[in-house]
Amino acid sequence: MFDACIDYATLARFAAGIYPFVLQAxxxxxxxxxxxxxxxxxxxxxxxxxxxxxxxxxxxxxxMGREILASLRTVLIFSLIGLAIAVSVRLGLLTVYEDPAARGWPYFVINVLVLIVAHDAWFYWTHRIMHRPRLFRWFHRLHHRSYNPSPWTSYAFDASEALVNAIYLPLALMVMPTSILAAFLFTGHMMLRNAIGHCGYEIFPARADGRPLFDWLTTVTHHDLHHARARANFGLYFTFWDRVMGTEDPSYYGEFARAVGRTSTGRAEIAPAGRPSE
Structure with a gap:
C-alpha cells in the first residue's frame, strides 16, 4: 500500500539533485x-x-596523508546517510523543518543540547564496545594507527566505524523532530570538538591547582591519553560516562597539569601502555 503511493522516478530525481549538496556539505x-x-x-x-x-x-x-584519505571515505559514508535522511524526510518518515523557531526557541535550544548529550552517550558506548578484542580489528584499528593524532585523525575511521558513527543522527531524528539549523549546529559542534580533541595541544583552561577549569568537558589531554593507551577515556564531549563507569585514566589530572605547565616536571610526554583493547 505504501509502495503504491511512491513516485520512484520523482524520488530518484530528488535524490540525484540533492546528493551533490549533501556530499559537499x-x-x-x-x-x-x-x-x-x-x-x-x-x-x-x-x-x-x-x-x-x-x-x-x-x-x-x-x-596525515593516510588520515585524509581514510577521512574522505568517511565523508562519503556520512553523505550517503545524509542522503538517506533527506529521502526519509521527503517520504515523511522523519521530521526536519526549515524554521528554527517553528516549535519555539526553548525547544530549539533543548533540541541542540539533547542531540549533543545523547550523541556523547552513543559515542561512549559504541566506542567502548568497539574496543573489545574481537571487534577492534574490524571497527576501530585504523583510527588507532594514529597513536599520535592530528586534527585530520578526526574522521580517519574504518568504514564499519564510520557507519556506526553516521547512523546516530537518523536514529535521533526518529524520536526528535529537528530543524535544519539545529542539525547544522550539532554536526558543526561534533566536527570542531572532534578535530580539537586530536590536535595535540592542550588549549583548555586550567585552574590554579592544574586541574581543568571545566572539568566536566573532555580536554585534549583526555582524548590524547586514549590514543596513547587505548584502555580508558572513551568519552567524546563530556567526562560523565568515564567517571560513572570507572573508565577514566587515573593519570589524567597529572598529565593535564603537565600539559598546561602547572607542575615542576615540565612538558607532558604520555607513555604508551600496550595493545589497544578494553
Missing part, C-alpha cells in the same frame, strides 16, 4: 573543521602554544 565540514583546526592551532599558533604541546614528536606528513 559533509566534505566542507571536514575540510573546514579539521583543516581549520590544523591551520590555526597546529600551524599559526604552534609557537605560542609550544609549552602546551602534549607530545614532543609531531605527526608525520605520511600519517
Amino acid at each position: 559533509d566534505l566542507y565540514r571536514y575540510l573546514i573543521g579539521a583543516g581549520g583546526t590544523f591551520l590555526v592551532i597546529n600551524t599559526l599558533l604552534a609557537g605560542w602554544l609550544a609549552k602546551r604541546k602534549i607530545r614532543v614528536e609531531k605527526p608525520t606528513w605520511r600519517q
